Amino acid sequence: MNEAAGAPKKVTSGISGSHLTDAMDHQLEILLSAANYDAVKTLLEPVQPVDIAEAIGSLPLVLQALAFRLLSKNEAIEVYEYLDPSIQQSLLDRLRSSEVLELVEEMSPDDRVRLFDELPAKVVRRLLAELSPSERRVTAQLLGYEPETGGRLMTTEFIDLKEFHNAAQALSIVRSQAADKETIYSLYVTDRERHLTGILSLRDLVTADPEDLIGDVMTRDVVSVRTDTDQEEVARAIQRYDFLALPVVDRENRLVGIVTVDDVIDVIEQEATRDLYAAGAVQAGDEDDYFQSNLFVVARRRVVWLVVLVIANGLTTQVIAMNDAVLKQVVLLAAFIPLLIGTGGNVGAQSSTVVIRGLSTQRIQALGLMKAIFREALAGALLGLLMLLVVVPFAWWRGEGPLVGAAVGISLMAITTLAATAGAALPLLFDRMGLDPALMSAPFITTATDVAGVLIYLKTAAWLLAHMHGVNT
């Protein structure tokens, strides 16, 4: 499935169009160094803003501002919004302050807020003070919402209509406002107090009779989110209903902004990255910026979980050390510890993976929580049973007798059942308690299973030794 992902060049086989190639990147650098600015403009003219942003990002620092200044004003704003935050910042330092101000003034409010989130507070205060009053007001409003909510994700650049407009009037409003709005395909209808009373699509509008009143053609059953709705919930709503945009209202049901589908795709990907990182015991950053971070940031994002896990592993060590009498009698028992706890860990990891993903994609609710746990427990027992067929003969042979075979077999069943149950129950429990279920992802389930696994195994072996005396080693 990932053939495409590993393509080493920027031009991947299946997409044709305006990608800058590596060769063009190189040409861009040569032309800039040679101060051949007309040729640069010709080179970049057919290129998409996001590709230009990537090309500028890969230029040497001294050429970045130079390349950026050659863009037309509208293009510059679009390209700027696609730049990495670090390059956005370094450009702010290199451009004249009048250029900076014009740029920041013209950005969409939502992109401006995302930039301000990354800038030092001092710079943000200065830029805010220099914005026009209307842009300053809306920016301060958006910055006032909690991060990762509908309010932070939304833009205020939407088109609102009134019920008493007719379709022809509405279409001319759309035409006159189109240039400044994030989308013109979803249109919102409000009353005098800005309460949201309906929505219609541009499709509805262009197919309506010009004399039709908006109040008659609009849909009154509106799905909306609030400014404090979690961004993942906003994303799921757009995904569920196949919307292009979703209105955001305040507590009094006044329309304050809209969230568009392109932002939602990024949220879904960001949340998937978090879940995956949790499954790999890596702390997620604000963005998927792992490969831009330096080595010490990388270590910081990994060492905390490693140390927590190593301390938990220390418990396993304790359990073994306290039961070393049985190992002293049959040292070959030790050879099966990694296999048993590894298998338990794998079964537990499977269960926690499907449960955590089921919670994220909201599919587990269809089954019911207790039923989901019970089903996983059964699956764990069934899987343990299937693996006995492979593991017990091997343990009998390699362990040089029935004692090891029996101890491995009995504890394998117990461990897989326990691991599957814990792997399903702990994330669900965390979720119920309002904690992030991803905290109970594979590495933690695995480590917890280790402790219980060695205890079960060594106690079983000790019991068997006491009762099968003389049979073995």
Next chain:
Amino acid sequence: MNEAAGAPKKVTSGISGSHLTDAMDHQLEILLSAANYDAVKTLLEPVQPVDIAEAIGSLPLVLQALAFRLLSKNEAIEVYEYLDPSIQQSLLDRLRSSEVLELVEEMSPDDRVRLFDELPAKVVRRLLAELSPSERRVTAQLLGYEPETGGRLMTTEFIDLKEFHNAAQALSIVRSQAADKETIYSLYVTDRERHLTGILSLRDLVTADPEDLIGDVMTRDVVSVRTDTDQEEVARAIQRYDFLALPVVDRENRLVGIVTVDDVIDVIEQEATRDLYAAGAVQAGDEDDYFQSNLFVVARRRVVWLVVLVIANGLTTQVIAMNDAVLKQVVLLAAFIPLLIGTGGNVGAQSSTVVIRGLSTQRIQALGLMKAIFREALAGALLGLLMLLVVVPFAWWRGEGPLVGAAVGISLMAITTLAATAGAALPLLFDRMGLDPALMSAPFITTATDVAGVLIYLKTAAWLLAHMHGVNT
């Protein structure tokens, strides 16, 4: 981050609108059982199609067809497209064949193809034969493309214009065709041989002067994909460029279909689920249908990887059994095996997680492959060094002497460095070889690290025992 995901009811706090609640589900069932059909219609009237589909899915089988028949024709088609494949099939069995035919005839070609993918071949052949010639032709065409490609994902219901149309003519074409098209917001321009020559948005069209020629207002620099482009690559292109739709062309650059953003969100989520399942050693199904599968399907999707891993774990057992002489001398060495291989596994899992995710989101390319591997190796060494501070004092104390402390410390550094290197290099190697890098996800890296880890540990301990003779135990 997942507070919302675990909400047990269908109405989540932050979304208001047309969700059916559990209470309404119940009411729906009561009204249907009482044959109060007008009340059912009133109840469902303000509800979104996807919510109706969910409500029908949770009805008893005998009521499903009844509820479905109460929907208006247009609504029935929309609702049907949102139903789970199993319910789509059972409805086909329960509706009259004229009803079935009308339904299948009216579906969008892409949704029809998705339905046919799930149906038995015999039923598909019968339905295909009964479709109108034009719908049969387009369906057969789409079914001819490989699964998970642009061709399979696309719809053929797009609007194409000609360069010689003026804006007013184009707008009236859009108006007249709007009802049958998947989107009217992205418009495509083709020549007489159906070659794609340009695109424009409805936004461009409504803001253009009515006399402007399409050839003058359209964009000629078009990003497009081919029918055989992998669906993940298609999704990444729409995400990268923030498009609402993307044209799909054949090898002769003739426009054959479009992919829209709503389908792309589902692809991104499906691919994220696969990566997550791979990280948890669970085989992904065609859909995220884990919680709908029965226990034996669940076991089948998990047992294969478990057995592969258990066999690999058998190698670890072999290594320990072959080096049991050193354990017989110092049995407490065995107590640290889980800690060492667990920590190595966690470090390797972290590295493979970030590398596999970096390949999926196409961010690792910015760094370069050799540099990425080298960076992970350094990170592994650094993390090993940091953990020595915790682990060595513990091992010295719990292992009752410097021998165990030294053996644990030396092998910990070696294991973390090796695990991080393997965790980064193996997915990248697989990717380069055209294999799915997710096959080298956490469980496999962990298991591979186990074998190397115990070998390093026991050999180190044996060497120390030979050279530190008399110091310990």
